[in-house]
Amino acid sequence: MKPKSSLLPAALAGSLLSGAAPAADTLSQIVTHAGAQPSMKGPEDYFTGSVRVDPLFAPSAPASYSGGAVSFEAGARSAWHTHPAGQYLLVTAGVGRVQEWGGPLVELRAGDVVWCPPGVKHWHGAAPAAAMTHIAITGVRDGKNVEWLEQVSDEQYRREAVGAVGSGT
Template identity: 45%
Template sequence: MELKTVSPTVKQPGTTFTGDVYMTPIYFGSAPSRMTVALVRFTPGARTNWHRHDVGQTLHVTEGVALVGTRDGSVVRARAGDTVICPPGEEHWHGATADTFMNHFAMLEANPDGSDPTTWLEPVADHVYEVANKR
């Protein structure tokens, strides 16, 4: 058994997020585990850039309402207690609604070779976010 004390919360960069987003690392697996878990906090209107994960990603909402969008225009509104599963390679984004904070646990696995499983893409256009927020 091992106790891992709380890691510092880090503001996420404007190169991969729009708005103010904060991440607290929870767990980085050591072999044979490849699991990574982080608590991510989004201020109202904040969101990720488009991105994809080689091995997929699971988002478990703990507070507020999450918007999770895909390239085909689909948007899921997930509330506290809901879990959204993004399959491997699916380009998506996620963030808070315009008027509420949103927190989620982001869970994913590193690639088997240890390389970063996330590919960051362009920011989500304001009009795409606005349409998603109105649904």
């Protein structure tokens, strides 16, 4: 599958937010109220199962990162992908999974934080029997924040997960 590059905060919503970023010369705080940006369904090209993306903020100079809340129903997950400038995931609810290419499948729980360095091939999503929501803070490099790759197979997804991030198990 040919990689697909795009500017998508929180793994998807950047193009919707391109007009919403505050001007670089703004000298006061900007408040964006909850629900000001429409939610969207995670496209089947990039996700398996039921996924909702809620854009939070677009990149704005000098801060070249974007954010969004992504909710995965039980069994839902992203495709394999990379980020040219890295990504933080802050798990806010539920039980999830994350895996980097060639690494163990790791269980995530509310309160866990994942740092995915630039260029590391990975995926993330909900556990088979539980939903998961995370906030993604994604860096932007050369106008792009994600390169989408192949779908995660059912075999890859259903492997045995190891303990929570940082647990050493």
